[in-house]
Amino acid sequence: GKGHSHWSYEDLKHWSTDYVDCGGTKQSPINVDTAQAIFSPDLRPIQLSGYSLPANELLKLKNNGHTVVLELPNSLALTGGYAQQYRAAQLHLHWGSPSGPGSEHTINGRRFAAEIHVVHYNTKYDSITEAMVHPDGLAVLGAFLEVGHGENQYYHEILKHLYEIQEVGQETLVPGFNIAGLLPANLKFYFHYNGSLTTPPCYQTVKWTIFNQTMLLSHHQMSMLVSTLRSPEDELLQNNYRPVQNLHGRRVLASFQ
Numbered sequence: 001g002k003g004h005s006h007w008s009y010e011d012l013k014h015w016s017t018d019y020v021d022c023g024g025t026k027q028s029p030i031n032v033d034t035a036q037a038i039f040s041p042d043l044r045p046i047q048l049s050g051y052s053l054p055a056n057e058l059l060k061l062k063n064n065g066h067t068v069v070l071e072l073p074n075s076l077a078l079t080g081g082y083a084q085q086y087r088a089a090q091l092h093l094h095w096g097s098p099s100g101p102g103s104e105h106t107i108n109g110r111r112f113a114a115e116i117h118v119v120h121y122n123t124k125y126d127s128i129t130e131a132m133v134h135p136d137g138l139a140v141l142g143a144f145l146e147v148g149h150g151e152n153q154y155y156h157e158i159l160k161h162l163y164e165i166q167e168v169g170q171e172t173l174v175p176g177f178n179i180a181g182l183l184p185a186n187l188k189f190y191f192h193y194n195g196s197l198t199t200p201p202c203y204q205t206v207k208w209t210i211f212n213q214t215m216l217l218s219h220h221q222m223s224m225l226v227s228t229l230r231s232p233e234d235e236l237l238q239n240n241y242r243p244v245q246n247l248h249g250r251r252v253l254a255s256f257q
Ligand SMILES: NS(=O)(=O)c1c(F)c(F)c(SCCc2ccc(C(=O)O)cc2)c(F)c1NC1CCCCCCC1
Pocket: 064, 066, 067, 069, 089, 090, 092, 117, 119, 128, 132, 140, 196, 197, 198, 199
């Protein structure tokens, strides 16, 4: 098969020549048109268990050249809101630059400053590598990040380590903390749709949950996020978001009216 050709956010057109699924009809991210979203009262509140990690549990934080990834133990479980049980694998962020926002999903055409993705895999599979090729394999929780007044203590647990992993491939260890603090306090209000990984190989195997409530970071925290990490070309790693993809008739469900 094809070697893993190096992709970038600059040459998006070539993704589908090297990775066939990137040209599919169930791609992510998408724009959520809230007027078209279907209110689905059967969508239950998302429930997280095991998200509060002790400080003596060390987590690997890595600059993989495309984003900052925090590896998560599979003791974190996604129990409510999905028909099957999912376990956490990793979380990562998408962001813009000092001159513009960088969320992947948009709401009514609005792009937010940044976006967190907490990636989970279906426990009926032994690993994320196996799960990610099955239609019910992955569940990703997404939340938008915006600039507010105060410092966000939970995001600080990650952002304060970014200077240690400025170069691609660098990694560091982060003491455990309550990972749930990175997501909205209210997990009842969200959009739900079937989509894909937003990076090659773009597998169409993700059940997406996008929360309605936004996370607030201080201006200084957001500027740390957008101006610390370096890319494979040793430039600042910025604007690591894929453009929104066509719905091709897919419906977006809303857990609220
Ligand atoms: N939004 S998303 O969830 O599709 C996503 C992105 F948009 C991403 F941009 C990424 S990072 C790019 C993929 C990648 C590159 C290098 C390494 C490494 O050297 O360890 C690892 C991964 C990224 F890691 C993910 N999530 C990953 C997708 C990669 C394959 C499955 C592993 C978990 C989910």
